[in-house]
Amino acid sequence: MVILNTVTTIKNSTTIAIGGFDGMHIGHQALFNELGENGTIVVIETGYANLTPKRCREKFTNKNIIYLELESIRHLDGVGFMKLLNEKFVDLEKIVVGYDFHFGKDRRYSYVDLTELFDGEVVVVDEVTHKNDSVHSHKIRAKLQIGDIKSANEFLGHNYTIIGKHIRGQGIGAKELVATINVQATEFLMPKEGVYATLTRINDEEHFHPSVSFVGHRVTTDGSFAIETHILDGEVTCKERVEISFVAYIRGNEKFDSLEELKKMIQKDIAKASKELKFLQL
Ligand SMILES: Cc1cc2nc3c(=O)[nH]c(=O)nc-3n(C[C@H](O)[C@H](O)[C@H](O)COP(=O)(O)O)c2cc1C
Numbered sequence: 001m002v003i004l005n006t007v008t009t010i011k012n013s014t015t016i017a018i019g020g021f022d023g024m025h026i027g028h029q030a031l032f033n034e035l036g037e038n039g040t041i042v043v044i045e046t047g048y049a050n051l052t053p054k055r056c057r058e059k060f061t062n063k064n065i066i067y068l069e070l071e072s073i074r075h076l077d078g079v080g081f082m083k084l085l086n087e088k089f090v091d092l093e094k095i096v097v098g099y100d101f102h103f104g105k106d107r108r109y110s111y112v113d114l115t116e117l118f119d120g121e122v123v124v125v126d127e128v129t130h131k132n133d134s135v136h137s138h139k140i141r142a143k144l145q146i147g148d149i150k151s152a153n154e155f156l157g158h159n160y161t162i163i164g165k166h167i168r169g170q171g172i173g174a175k176e177l178v179a180t181i182n183v184q185a186t187e188f189l190m191p192k193e194g195v196y197a198t199l200t201r202i203n204d205e206e207h208f209h210p211s212v213s214f215v216g217h218r219v220t221t222d223g224s225f226a227i228e229t230h231i232l233d234g235e236v237t238c239k240e241r242v243e244i245s246f247v248a249y250i251r252g253n254e255k256f257d258s259l260e261e262l263k264k265m266i267q268k269d270i271a272k273a274s275k276e277l278k279f280l281q282l
């Protein structure tokens, strides 16, 4: 990962797009479309990104990304920020930002200041909306938190995807319910507690498996928080790194009086998830 603060200069990059870019949503993609061949994405890293934390942004672009820690630039005024960009990007000709881009101390400066301060071209991308609603990361987070996966995915332009590592479960699943892969993915925002039709990929497999996943506190068993995915198209063995893509919300988390009742419900969940995923190209 290239952190801009620690490198002296970046050569051959004539165009940059600047922002936080958590989510890499359709608004962000509109900026990337203006980058051209030698464009670089400059991520201002707040440390709070939880839709595409850290290097996960790289999954959703083929452009080069470099990272700039907010802490190291937040004190700068407009002139200072511009000086930093010019010093680091020695071939800079064009800067791409969105209509609401703000920077510098107290977010005091906008694209208007950028246009005055920069000697090259500033491209300002108009507001990107979906169904008359302005697309922003905070709105995607809010949608995920109420389980509105379909709208969140429409704003994102891709399925909301978390990546984590395989961890040991309680050992009840395979014996009494269905086999699940338990996942730890602490850096990501968790969608509303419940059951989802999902696509799961293990390590760097070429294809995703249709799956049904549970996210939440296992109120029926030990009460602890878990992310579990049950693969619908057979057994998988190698499972260090697990990627779960959320496609549709099926139901909320429930407490069942017995494992038999939970098992019956899981069978219904499987049927619903299979139906949701049937027409997807995996
Ligand atoms: C499709 C599916 C739906 C689930 N729904 C619930 C639920 O509504 N409430 C709940 O407490 N646990 C639910 N669970 C989690 C189970 O409690 C969990 O799989 C079980 O405790 C076994 O955990 P283990 O894999 O760690 O052994 C669900 C799991 C799956 C795969």
Ligand SMILES: Nc1ncnc2c1ncn2[C@@H]1O[C@H](COP(=O)(O)OP(=O)(O)O)[C@@H](O)[C@H]1O
Residues within 6 Å of the ligand: 018, 019, 020, 021, 022, 027, 028, 030, 031, 096, 097, 098, 099, 100, 101, 102, 125, 126, 127, 128, 129, 134, 135, 136, 137, 138
């Ligand atoms: N809906 C949108 N339409 C156009 N530009 C956008 C949109 N959302 C964000 N941008 C631009 O993308 C860059 C990154 O913005 P950022 O603040 O990280 O996104 P968000 O507002 O979604 O959290 C900024 O230059 C911003 O102006």
